[in-house]
Amino acid sequence: MSGEVVTLADGAGGKASRRLVEGLFLEELRNPMLEPLGDAALVAANGTRLAFTTDSYVVRPLRFPGGDIGELAVNGTVNDLAVSGAVPVALSAGFVIEEGFPLDELRALAASMARAALGAGVSVAAGDTKVVERGAADGLYVTTAGIGLLDLRAVLGVGRVRPGDRVLVSGGIAEHGIAVMLARGNLELELDVESDTAPLNGLTAALCALGPELRWMRDPTRGGLATTLNELAAGAGATVVLDETAIPVRDDVRAACEILGIDPLYVANEGKLVAVVSPGSADTALATLRSHPLGAGAAVIGEIRADEDPLVLVDTPFGGSRIVDMLVGDPLPRIC
Amino acid sequence: MCLGVPGQILERVDSDLARVDFTGVRRTVNVAFTPDAEPGDWVLVHVGFALARIDEDEARATLELLGEAIAAELDASQPEPSNSLQLAGEAP
Amino acid sequence: MRYVDEYRDAEAVRAIAAELRGLVEPGRRVKLMEVCGGHTHAIYRHGLEALLPGEVELVHGPGCPVCVIPMGRVDDGISIAERPEVTFASFGDMLRVPGGRRRSLLEAKARGADVRTVYSPLDALGIAQREPEREVVFFGVGFETTAPATALTLQRARELGVGNFSVFCNHVLIGPALRAILDSPDTEIDGFVGPGHVSTVIGTRPYDFVCSEYARPVVVAGFEPTDILRAVAMLLRQLRDGRAEVENAYGRVVRDEGNPRALAALDEVFAVRHDFEWRGLGAIPRSGLRIADAYADWDAERRFAVPGARIEDPKACRCGDVLRGLAKPVDCGVFGTACTPERPLGTCMVSSEGACAAYYAYGRHLARDKMPV
Numbered sequence: 001m002s003g004e005v006v007t008l009a010d011g012a013g014g015k016a017s018r019r020l021v022e023g024l025f026l027e028e029l030r031n032p033m034l035e036p037l038g039d040a041a042l043v044a045a046n047g048t049r050l051a052f053t054t055d056s057y058v059v060r061p062l063r064f065p066g067g068d069i070g071e072l073a074v075n076g077t078v079n080d081l082a083v084s085g086a087v088p089v090a091l092s093a094g095f096v097i098e099e100g101f102p103l104d105e106l107r108a109l110a111a112s113m114a115r116a117a118l119g120a121g122v123s124v125a126a127g128d129t130k131v132v133e134r135g136a137a138d139g140l141y142v143t144t145a146g147i148g149l150l151d152l153r154a155v156l157g158v159g160r161v162r163p164g165d166r167v168l169v170s171g172g173i174a175e176h177g178i179a180v181m182l183a184r185g186n187l188e189l190e191l192d193v194e195s196d197t198a199p200l201n202g203l204t205a206a207l208c209a210l211g212p213e214l215r216w217m218r219d220p221t222r223g224g225l226a227t228t229l230n231e232l233a234a235g236a237g238a239t240v241v242l243d244e245t246a247i248p249v250r251d252d253v254r255a256a257c258e259i260l261g262i263d264p265l266y267v268a269n270e271g272k273l274v275a276v277v278s279p280g281s282a283d284t285a286l287a288t289l290r291s292h293p294l295g296a297g298a299a300v301i302g303e304i305r306a307d308e309d310p311l312v313l314v315d316t317p318f319g320g321s322r323i324v325d326m327l328v329g330d331p332l333p334r335i336c
Numbered sequence: 337m338c339l340g341v342p343g344q345i346l347e348r349v350d351s352d353l354a355r356v357d358f359t360g361v362r363r364t365v366n367v368a369f370t371p372d373a374e375p376g377d378w379v380l381v382h383v384g385f386a387l388a389r390i391d392e393d394e395a396r397a398t399l400e401l402l403g404e405a406i407a408a409e410l411d412a413s414q415p416e417p418s419n420s421l422q423l424a425g426e427a428p
Numbered sequence: 429m430r431y432v433d434e435y436r437d438a439e440a441v442r443a444i445a446a447e448l449r450g451l452v453e454p455g456r457r458v459k460l461m462e463v464c465g466g467h468t469h470a471i472y473r474h475g476l477e478a479l480l481p482g483e484v485e486l487v488h489g490p491g492c493p494v495c496v497i498p499m500g501r502v503d504d505g506i507s508i509a510e511r512p513e514v515t516f517a518s519f520g521d522m523l524r525v526p527g528g529r530r531r532s533l534l535e536a537k538a539r540g541a542d543v544r545t546v547y548s549p550l551d552a553l554g555i556a557q558r559e560p561e562r563e564v565v566f567f568g569v570g571f572e573t574t575a576p577a578t579a580l581t582l583q584r585a586r587e588l589g590v591g592n593f594s595v596f597c598n599h600v601l602i603g604p605a606l607r608a609i610l611d612s613p614d615t616e617i618d619g620f621v622g623p624g625h626v627s628t629v630i631g632t633r634p635y636d637f638v639c640s641e642y643a644r645p646v647v648v649a650g651f652e653p654t655d656i657l658r659a660v661a662m663l664l665r666q667l668r669d670g671r672a673e674v675e676n677a678y679g680r681v682v683r684d685e686g687n688p689r690a691l692a693a694l695d696e697v698f699a700v701r702h703d704f705e706w707r708g709l710g711a712i713p714r715s716g717l718r719i720a721d722a723y724a725d726w727d728a729e730r731r732f733a734v735p736g737a738r739i740e741d742p743k744a745c746r747c748g749d750v751l752r753g754l755a756k757p758v759d760c761g762v763f764g765t766a767c768t769p770e771r772p773l774g775t776c777m778v779s780s781e782g783a784c785a786a787y788y789a790y791g792r793h794l795a796r797d798k799m800p801v
Binding site for chain 3: 006007008016258261315321
Binding site: 339342344358368371380385395397398399403 | 628
């Protein structure tokens with residue numbers, strides 16, 4: 001851990017977060033359902049297989065171009081279920097509200113959640129509210145839990161990933177993180193970027209038609225594509241090799257990252273998925289993604305390679321390569 | 337820390353400030369060190385300050401050097417075509 | 429991105445790399461130092477070392493202004509930041525740099541200090557204007573590229589009479605660092621890739637002494653792959669021809685005379701310290717800037733008492749050797765073990781532009797040695 005207290009780095013999704021989760025929480029709470037540390041846990045109940053997930057939303061500011069904390073909470077939870085190969089059914093939402101929070105703003109955020117739930121085809125079935133003193137909760141924190149029914153066509157797991165498998169992303173990266181950062185207003189950049197927050201269950205259901213050719217999916221949220229792919233490499237015990245020129249990034253997002261000295265690979269996304277598929281099904285997978293409105297910018301960005309020392313590597317256009325290491329510091333805190 | 341990014345001046349805001357475009361990203365930049373920079377000019381920006389105007393002639397000259405390097409590399413990797421023509425009696 | 433993408437053209441990069449092979453004498457080892465952290469970062473980010481002939485070794489010099497700040501000075505900054513009335517504004521890269529006892533500004537923030545990241549020193553001045561009840565202190569870090577921005581900000585602060593603003597000045601100068609490296613008895617550097625953006629301010633003439641007094645060539649280079657490889661080619665040509673000159677390969681932004689207005693601002697606002705400690709290199713005479721007396725009211729060191737302790741690097745640290753080209757990161761006994769980017773022991777590991785950090789983060793999979801010694 002980075003010192004005797006929790007620091008912002010511990011919440012960034014990278015190495016420090018991993019140590020907090022594995023070194024503290026997993027150590028204390030260890031049990032078979034928790035161990036895999038997937039985006040959702042698999043729960044078997046009465047012969048039915050369910051996916052079960054939880055998430056917290058502490059994004060600051062609460063509203064940003066393209067979305068708000070309510071929409072983020074619904075889509076984010078739906079996505080954790082979707083990438084686990086489940087059809088999302090219902091969510092719960094817990095609200096920790098700071099004393100003095102305007103009621104009409106609260107109503108607007110709830111309405112936003114309702115719209116997002118409708119758009120994703122899920123119900124917010126349960127909720128809880130707590131109010132804390134002025135100064136705590138920074139306005140509003142939202143915690144969710146979600147359940148979904150496992151899509152029987154899907155046989156997903158990081159253990160199913162093989163050398164030669166292809167890695168796909170559903171569209172341009174880094175948009176959510178940059179949008180939130182802009183909304184904070186202290187970097188004085190103007191650009192027309194919106195959060196890409198969106199429910200991915202339509203895309204994932206389409207991909208599940210690939211059956212066992214679809215190996216693994218994730219939504220690369222905080223810590224970005226780099227963090228997700230490092231988790232893939234570690235879990236699969238293999239190296240992920242990316243083609244730098246194939247990774248989709250919008251020009252203005254790329255420019256903003258250049259100015260700030262941030263690598264887009266580490267910036268959060270809230271409406272994108274990463275999928276690993278068999279080599280033979282890559283073309284079909286790509287076509288499937290591209291035929292969906294949320295996957296129009298999809299691309300094959302790399303492949304899996306056997307390696308004793310699992311890493312994420314980027315092949316540069318110049319014949320060289322570099323490591324994409326696990327995130328150490330936090331380029332943009334409180335991003336989701 | 338040496339981050340210098342090229343941007344194009346959109347408009348002067350006052351004697352010291354200009355709005356600069358970086359491929360669709362815009363920011364107000366202090367141009368006190370490049371007072372002659374005008375809308376349309378490109379400047380190199382570091383921590384919110386324009387440090388230099390980009391000299392288009394020099395930029396083009398550098399690109400020409402790169403072009404020559406590419407051409408030289410292509411030449412070096414081509415097989416020799418002229419011998420076979422001469423053997424066949426064609427004018428060189 | 430215009431003025432960026434064209435200089436990253438893959439075909440051009442490969443073509444220049446091919447040229448390099450014809451410029452080396454087989455078996456004759458050449459060590460070239462690039463002094464700018466931005467160059468170190470670009471080389472690793474684009475995987476350029478793989479394109480160099482085996483005879484050419486790139487040594488990463490002390491051009492990371494974040495890395496070279498001594499731990500004692502970081503502690504001084506933290507002590508200012510910890511004052512309840514202070515809002516401490518800093519570039520993002522400084523936040524994770526550990527001082528003595530491994531504490532950093534990020535940890536101070538976690539314990540309640542009001543530490544904020546800014547992109548520009550003018551943004552820090554803006555905070556002071558918007559929050560008059562706070563004492564805003566800007567952590568001034570960087571070479572001559574960045575110092576003019578701090579200078580102008582101080583001029584602005586004085587003009588506008590912003591009393592709740594001051595600068596903790598840790599700006600350093602590249603020339604004296606180059607001289608210190610060259611004066612080092614076992615330095616084996618054959619030529620230098622000159623810092624492109626520092627040179628937009630200081631011009632190319634400050635490097636003349638490298639050629640006239642130490643007979644080494646200098647080529648000032650930009651930061652795109654073609655810029656860096658072209659500079660290497662030009663250095664190799666000079667070495668082959670037995671020349672030692674300053675060449676400007678970044679003519680699109682570097683003028684030989686530099687930027688007179690930026691230099692004037694530096695002259696007005698700063699004075700050169702008698703000496704300044706560089707982490708890994710020790711005290712270098714006349715290598716650091718302090719705020720001139722005319723701006724004393726905006727000098728954080730005069731406004732706040734700081735511990736001013738001098739903290740030694742751990743014994744196991746070989747940063748000094750790495751910075752002088754005498755050792756590679758892998759030669760250091762603690763590289764990757766006791767010393768990692770998350771828990772750095774020495775300056776070279778401290779920011780992503782440091783030689784060891786860049787190698788660890790980007791290039792540790794390149795285990796191959798270029799040539800047997």
